[in-house]
Amino acid sequence: MAIKVLIVDDSRVFREILSRGVMVDPSITVVATATDPFDARDKILEFEPDVVTCDIEMPKMNGIDFIKRLMPQYPVPVIVVSAISNKVFDAMNAGAVEFVTKPSVQSPDSVQDFIVELISKIKAASKATVIFDEKPIKIESNEHQVIKQFDIIGIGASTGGTEAIFKLLKQLPEGIPGIVIVQHIPPVFSSMFAERLNQQTHFKVKEAVTNDIVKKNHIYVAPGDQHIQVKKVDGLYVLKVFAGEKVSGHCPSVDVLFSSMAEEARERAMGVLLTGMGYDGAKGITAMKRKGAITIGQDEASSVVYGMPKVAYELNGITKQTSLDLMGHYMMKYLR
Numbered sequence: 001m002a003i004k005v006l007i008v009d010d011s012r013v014f015r016e017i018l019s020r021g022v023m024v025d026p027s028i029t030v031v032a033t034a035t036d037p038f039d040a041r042d043k044i045l046e047f048e049p050d051v052v053t054c055d056i057e058m059p060k061m062n063g064i065d066f067i068k069r070l071m072p073q074y075p076v077p078v079i080v081v082s083a084i085s086n087k088v089f090d091a092m093n094a095g096a097v098e099f100v101t102k103p104s105v106q107s108p109d110s111v112q113d114f115i116v117e118l119i120s121k122i123k124a125a126s127k128a129t130v131i132f133d134e135k136p137i138k139i140e141s142n143e144h145q146v147i148k149q150f151d152i153i154g155i156g157a158s159t160g161g162t163e164a165i166f167k168l169l170k171q172l173p174e175g176i177p178g179i180v181i182v183q184h185i186p187p188v189f190s191s192m193f194a195e196r197l198n199q200q201t202h203f204k205v206k207e208a209v210t211n212d213i214v215k216k217n218h219i220y221v222a223p224g225d226q227h228i229q230v231k232k233v234d235g236l237y238v239l240k241v242f243a244g245e246k247v248s249g250h251c252p253s254v255d256v257l258f259s260s261m262a263e264e265a266r267e268r269a270m271g272v273l274l275t276g277m278g279y280d281g282a283k284g285i286t287a288m289k290r291k292g293a294i295t296i297g298q299d300e301a302s303s304v305v306y307g308m309p310k311v312a313y314e315l316n317g318i319t320k321q322t323s324l325d326l327m328g329h330y331m332m333k334y335l336r
Helices: 012-022 037-047 063-073 087-094 108-125 161-171 189-200 254-264 282-290 308-314 324-335
Strands: 003-008 028-034 051-054 078-082 098-101 152-157 178-183 204-207 218-221 227-233 236-242 269-273 294-298 320-322
Touching: 003 012, 003 037, 003 108, 012 028, 012 108, 028 037, 028 108, 037 051, 037 063, 051 063, 051 108, 063 078, 063 087, 078 087, 078 108, 087 098, 087 161, 087 189, 098 108, 152 161, 152 254, 152 282, 161 178, 161 189, 161 324, 178 227, 178 254, 189 204, 189 218, 227 254, 254 269, 254 282, 269 282, 269 308, 269 324, 282 294, 282 308, 294 308, 294 324, 320 324
Parallel strands: 003 028, 003 051, 051 078, 078 098, 152 178, 152 269, 178 218, 204 218, 269 294, 294 320
Antiparallel strands: 227 236
């Protein structure tokens, strides 16, 4: 059965581009289009779409407020289609499961790349579980209890990961080992994501660059179009950031990070694999576990898409599988 899509955008030209573009794939059908959130509300009730694509800047009501009102009544997976802006993270916080950057309509190549990406994300979103208003448990800081056997923590995520990472970090106390993050995210947005985490958590967060030294209470986010590895040099963990071919379907790849942690940090590392479509990170986190690392995977019920952690679990690469709201608790249990 084809995936039923509703397209919400105030631009007639863009609605047409999206409709014609995504229906090139026979597994997708656009059941309706809407010009604003009020029109979309009526179309949702009439056509019961599996996935909604939604602009942020629209007349009568912006996309963020629309998503906030939509989720409690009709929790359908929403993909935000937006210009480059921090507002996409507000939309993800409101309940959207994915976002795609709007292309330049004057560039055929840009539009074609956009359509290919959107088709992929519609397919992922159709399998997503909409999760909103989750209240994770906050772990109180008690730094002297942290055992020094762990030097570094790696976190990998994809679909639904920006919010999952944020909620996880909000659970964790100060004083924990340095964290390196690979989130499947477009270039430019990775730096925005790092800055958002820096402003809204008590950690020092930055987009990683080569030769960064991983420090306690610091977080390093892989750039959106480059791989990241760790290398142990004179007892310190040093980051290498580099362009390369896709690994496990992605650049940056969680497998690239986790495989380097398996070799360089071994039993002194902790790996965390969160929600995401596909299998990136599964081989790497399994290698970490075999080298003695503690590995934690998100469970199905709390995942937007139970793909990456599912494959890792099936490979016996997960020490502990748990819900997102209890993940900080188990991380600290192993750290203490």
